[in-house]
Amino acid sequence: DIKPDNIYLRSNGQPMLIDFGSARQAKTDGEQTGKIALTPAYSSIEQYPGIGETGPWSDVYSMGATLYRCITGKPPFDSLKRYQAKQAKQVDPYIPATEFDRPIYSRHIRESVDLAMALMPEARPQSAQQLQKALMGQRITEDDSKKTIRPSGNFRPDLIPDVGSPMTYTRKKKTRSFFEKLFFLAVLGPALAIFALKLMVQFEVISEPELFDRIEAARSDTRDTVIASIDSLDATLYDKWGIRIKPKQNTASAEPVTDEPAAAEVPVVSAPFKLERAVTHTLKGHQAEVVSFAFLRGSDALASLDNEGRVRLWDTVTGLSLHRLGNGTQIVGAISAAPDGKQLAWSVAEEIFLHDVAQRKTTGTIGDHDGNVRLVQYSPNGQMLAAVTDNRSVYVWQLPEAKLVHRIDRVPNEISAIAFSPNSRLIAAADSRGEIRIVAASNGGEIAKFFGLKEGDGIRALAYSPDGHWLAGSGPESFLKLWDTGIDVNDRRMDSVPGALRGLQFSPDSKWLFAAGDGDVIQVWDVETGKMARELKTEHKKLTSISIAADGQVLATAGEDKRIRLWR
Numbered sequence: 001d002i003k004p005d006n007i008y009l010r011s012n013g014q015p016m017l018i019d020f021g022s023a024r025q026a027k028t029d030g031e032q033t034g035k036i037a038l039t040p041a042y043s044s045i046e047q048y049p050g051i052g053e054t055g056p057w058s059d060v061y062s063m064g065a066t067l068y069r070c071i072t073g074k075p076p077f078d079s080l081k082r083y084q085a086k087q088a089k090q091v092d093p094y095i096p097a098t099e100f101d102r103p104i105y106s107r108h109i110r111e112s113v114d115l116a117m118a119l120m121p122e123a124r125p126q127s128a129q130q131l132q133k134a135l136m137g138q139r140i141t142e143d144d145s146k147k148t149i150r151p152s153g154n155f156r157p158d159l160i161p162d163v164g165s166p167m168t169y170t171r172k173k174k175t176r177s178f179f180e181k182l183f184f185l186a187v188l189g190p191a192l193a194i195f196a197l198k199l200m201v202q203f204e205v206i207s208e209p210e211l212f213d214r215i216e217a218a219r220s221d222t223r224d225t226v227i228a229s230i231d232s233l234d235a236t237l238y239d240k241w242g243i244r245i246k247p248k249q250n251t252a253s254a255e256p257v258t259d260e261p262a263a264a265e266v267p268v269v270s271a272p273f274k275l276e277r278a279v280t281h282t283l284k285g286h287q288a289e290v291v292s293f294a295f296l297r298g299s300d301a302l303a304s305l306d307n308e309g310r311v312r313l314w315d316t317v318t319g320l321s322l323h324r325l326g327n328g329t330q331i332v333g334a335i336s337a338a339p340d341g342k343q344l345a346w347s348v349a350e351e352i353f354l355h356d357v358a359q360r361k362t363t364g365t366i367g368d369h370d371g372n373v374r375l376v377q378y379s380p381n382g383q384m385l386a387a388v389t390d391n392r393s394v395y396v397w398q399l400p401e402a403k404l405v406h407r408i409d410r411v412p413n414e415i416s417a418i419a420f421s422p423n424s425r426l427i428a429a430a431d432s433r434g435e436i437r438i439v440a441a442s443n444g445g446e447i448a449k450f451f452g453l454k455e456g457d458g459i460r461a462l463a464y465s466p467d468g469h470w471l472a473g474s475g476p477e478s479f480l481k482l483w484d485t486g487i488d489v490n491d492r493r494m495d496s497v498p499g500a501l502r503g504l505q506f507s508p509d510s511k512w513l514f515a516a517g518d519g520d521v522i523q524v525w526d527v528e529t530g531k532m533a534r535e536l537k538t539e540h541k542k543l544t545s546i547s548i549a550a551d552g553q554v555l556a557t558a559g560e561d562k563r564i565r566l567w568r
Contacts, residue, residue: 063116302554302566354366502516
């Protein structure tokens with residue numbers, strides 16, 4: 001019984017279908033009185049008694065209805081009411097998913113949902129595999145159709161009952177064979193156990209989520225026990241006879257990147273984020289304009305990169321320079337710090353350098369890419385590093401071994417900004433024509449694509465809010481907008497933006513958005529109201545970069561005056 005109420009989200013975010021108690025009615029020759037459990041809005045028309053043959057296409061309809069609810073935020077019209085409207089020669093009350101303004105979902109996904117919601121069974125994808133291909137933007141081939149079981153053609157729309165009629169039918173009782181009886185005896189014990197657990201849930205002895213968490217924990221414990229037993233047996237056989245029953249693992253390789261990266265540790269902000277700030281230090285030492293910087297160890301240290309390719313590390317408490325890196329070049333990119341503050345990555349020309357902060361030593365470079373690197377960014381969980389090159393490509397490496405995972409090279413225009421989602425699963429990439437792509441960080445698969453600006457105007461900066469609810473983008477001509485990443489589509493464009501913006505940064509509590517413009521003023525926007533809360537005058541000749549420490553204690557700004565100012 002596929003419907004939103006029967007989909008349980010585990011603690012790791014994985015969905016799981018629960019409650020398999022609803023009966024599936026199959027064609028039989030007999031007669032037996034019974035009832036069919038139907039859920040309005042999520043059941044296909046052939047699931048009504050005596051109407052037609054159910055099959056995989058029926059589950060496709062229910063899956064489409066569930067996805068429709070996720071995309072639109074509303075349940076679809078019941079299939080029975082839709083058919084009755086059709087019989088009365090009225091307009092189908094179903095509103096296609098493609099008619100909803102949901103740019104975060106690609107059009108082919110919404111079209112696939114509409115296809116799955118077709119009223120007649122033969123008009124839908126005939127299997128879960130076909131629906132999956134449609135959702136992934138793949139074409140359903142003739143071979144797929146040949147392998148698929150199709151409705152037999154016994155669909156009887158003339159037998160559809162009224163809405164208020166009882167949903168009952170009859171069939172003959174069928175004599176059970178010996179093997180059928182033996183089978184029922186074999187499953188009786190587990191069935192009784194499941195029934196007992198269901199009673200415990202019903203009488204609130206244990207909650208359903210707690211029950212499934214315990215089942216998951218038991219599975220994990222069993223797996224660990226089996227692995228430990230195999231390891232013990234393997235060690236014993238090797239010690240006595242030199243035999244191994246499991247292949248030797250390569251300790252130099254790390255676990256592959258999956259669709260579900262481990263959640264990053266969220267910095268604990270000891271006090272509410274303060275808007276009132278004052279400059280505590282002005283850092284001098286760069287001989288060229290500072291274009292990028294990143295905080296280390298919470299807010300105790302700062303790494304900065306100028307447009308000649310030189311890197312400096314600063315103590316933000318004393319304002320003293322700790323270390324200098326880089327030889328200088330005219331082709332520079334950006335700098336990024338790992339979430340744990342132990343490693344730095346910065347780009348100069350075609351090279352990406354990795355630096356161990358504790359050892360004060362550059363440990364190596366990253367290759368496997370073409371062109372000059374313009375942007376680099378660590379994922380929030382520290383397991384990936386993304387880079388943008390001037391050949392319109394995005395590269396993603398798995399850390400710590402710096403193994404290339406995938407390359408996104410289908411972008412027709414120059415990429416001007418990227419941002420990881422807080423859970424590290426998505427990458428947002430904007431180009432010089434104003435188009436924004438949302439792709440899966442693990443494999444580069446495109447999830448959504450839309451124009452943030454009118455076509456032709458480029459996005460200069462992107463930023464996800466730490467709570468993942470907003471994606472902010474800025475560009476020329478006083479453009480600043482927040483896109484709602486949920487289903488409510490509460491997008492908002494900020495009014496009265498004084499000029500072009502070059503940098504964006506959310507506060508750690510996601511309540512405030514800091515925007516650096518072409519002038520010397522930082523604009524602070526209230527995310528909830530979409531109104532400007534205040535302005536901070538920086539005394540820079542022209543702002544070039546802005547950053548807020550993960551703990552919210554320090555704000556850093558840089559400008560064309562080659563100086564960095566720290567605000568507390």
